[in-house]
Amino acid sequence: MPDGEPPAGYLLVHGWQHHQPPGHWLVWLAAQLRSRGRSVAYPQLPDPDEPQLDAWLGELRGQLQVAPTPSVVVCHSLGCLLWLQHAAGAGATAAVQRVVLVAPPDRSLLDQAPGLAPFFGPVRADQLAATSRAVVRLVCSDNDPYCPSGAATEYGAALGLDVDLLPGRAHLDPDAGFGPWPAMLDWCLDPRTRLGAPEG
Numbered sequence: 001m002p003d004g005e006p007p008a009g010y011l012l013v014h015g016w017q018h019h020q021p022p023g024h025w026l027v028w029l030a031a032q033l034r035s036r037g038r039s040v041a042y043p044q045l046p047d048p049d050e051p052q053l054d055a056w057l058g059e060l061r062g063q064l065q066v067a068p069t070p071s072v073v074v075c076h077s078l079g080c081l082l083w084l085q086h087a088a089g090a091g092a093t094a095a096v097q098r099v100v101l102v103a104p105p106d107r108s109l110l111d112q113a114p115g116l117a118p119f120f121g122p123v124r125a126d127q128l129a130a131t132s133r134a135v136v137r138l139v140c141s142d143n144d145p146y147c148p149s150g151a152a153t154e155y156g157a158a159l160g161l162d163v164d165l166l167p168g169r170a171h172l173d174p175d176a177g178f179g180p181w182p183a184m185l186d187w188c189l190d191p192r193t194r195l196g197a198p199e200g
Helices: 025-035 053-065 078-089 107-111 114-120 125-131 151-159 182-189
Strands: 009-013 039-041 071-076 096-102 135-140 162-165
Touching: 009 025, 009 053, 009 078, 025 039, 025 071, 025 182, 053 078, 071 078, 071 182, 078 096, 078 114, 078 125, 096 182, 107 114, 125 151, 135 151, 151 162
Parallel strands: 009 039, 009 071, 071 096, 096 135, 135 162
Antiparallel strands: none
16 A cells, blocks of 8 residues: 555544434444444544533544554544644654545634634644644535635645545535545545545
């Protein structure tokens, strides 16, 4: 496999108000990876309707401490901001080989949930590069209602990330047709894969 040693495990990180609903692509992805004999951690983060950054960071870092090496981290929505806050503040995470950030929200989310403000702490490109050894990919749409500023600009350009832009696919969630997502599974198994939207 390219880009180093094949991943030994996967950590899936959900977002705000996520309770592992059966139709979500994260649930599908966890099942698909496990059916292939892969080690998968998909924890239900505490209080997903009213998340606290410190509690979520504690859970994330606890998972990383016991994660197989090397690991791949898959984040959706607020889970992307959780990863960025971890990577900016925790020092290098040698166990993590690759990270994909799917549909991170921008600060407009605070109009609905002002308590989420700590998740939007500043992260700079140089800071992220210095503290995280992982290769990071951003996957986003151009009409995400949770990121009207455009994640490709807000996060991709600002942090120097590799970007897969999926036009017109909103928040890349079940409402936008993201249940089974074969391209995400393919990327988990092979980092050369470009992440397109599900067909249909």
